Amino acid sequence: MFFQNYQHEFIYTGFVLIVLLIIRFFINKVIGKISRKNGINIARIHLMQRYVSVALFIISLLIIPFIFGTQAKDLVLLFSSVFAVIGIGLFAIWSILSNITSGIIMFFSFPYKVGDKIQIHDKDFPIEGIIEDIRAFQLHLRIENGDLVTYPNNLMLQKAVTLIQKDAIDEYFEDGTDLI
Structure with a gap:
C-alpha cells in the first residue's frame, strides 16, 4: 500500500539518482583528463573526485525531499537545527575544524x-x-x-x-x- 501510494515519487527518485550518477561519471572523467593534462598529482585528482561525489550526494539530499512533497520551510527548519547542533559540536572540538580548513587551504595552494x-x-x-x-x-x-x-x-x-x-x-x- 505504501509503495503504491508513492510509486511515482520512487520512480522520480530513481531517475534523479541515475541522472546524478551519470553527471558524477562525466564530471570525474573531465576532472581526470584535465588534471592529467596539466600534470596534477593522482592523489589530488582522487580528492577532487571525492569532493564531487560528496557535493552530488548533498544535492540529492536536497532534491529527494521535494519529490516526496516536503515544503521548503520544513527543510529550512530541519537543516538550521542540524547545522546548529553541528556548529555547537564543532566549536567544542575546534581543532578538527581547524584541520579541515587547513586541508582545504592546502588542497588549493599547497606548494x-x-x-x-x-x-x-x-x-x-x-x-x-x-x-x-x-x-x-x-x-x-x-x-x-x-x-x-x-x-x-x-x-x-x-x-x-x-x-x-x-x-x-x-x-x-x-x-x-x-x-x-
Missing part, C-alpha cells in the same frame, strides 16, 4: 605534492620526510627509517617548511614500492 621530500622546522619536533599522502586532516610523511608520521594540517600551515628535493620517493624506495 608541495606527494613524493616531495620536505623538512618541517618545528622547534620541539623537527621532522624530515617524504610526503606520502595529503589527507583532509593530516599529512602522511615517511621518514628515513621507514616510519610513517602523521602531521596535522593546521600545523603544516603554521610551521616553516623547506622543500629538500622534488620526487624523492625513488631515493628511499628504489625497488618501486607503491606507497599509496
Whole structure:
C-alpha cells in the first residue's frame, strides 16, 4: 500500500539518482583528463573526485525531499537545527575544524605534492620526510627509517617548511614500492 501510494515519487527518485550518477561519471572523467593534462598529482585528482561525489550526494539530499512533497520551510527548519547542533559540536572540538580548513587551504595552494621530500622546522619536533599522502586532516610523511608520521594540517600551515628535493620517493624506495 505504501509503495503504491508513492510509486511515482520512487520512480522520480530513481531517475534523479541515475541522472546524478551519470553527471558524477562525466564530471570525474573531465576532472581526470584535465588534471592529467596539466600534470596534477593522482592523489589530488582522487580528492577532487571525492569532493564531487560528496557535493552530488548533498544535492540529492536536497532534491529527494521535494519529490516526496516536503515544503521548503520544513527543510529550512530541519537543516538550521542540524547545522546548529553541528556548529555547537564543532566549536567544542575546534581543532578538527581547524584541520579541515587547513586541508582545504592546502588542497588549493599547497606548494608541495606527494613524493616531495620536505623538512618541517618545528622547534620541539623537527621532522624530515617524504610526503606520502595529503589527507583532509593530516599529512602522511615517511621518514628515513621507514616510519610513517602523521602531521596535522593546521600545523603544516603554521610551521616553516623547506622543500629538500622534488620526487624523492625513488631515493628511499628504489625497488618501486607503491606507497599509496
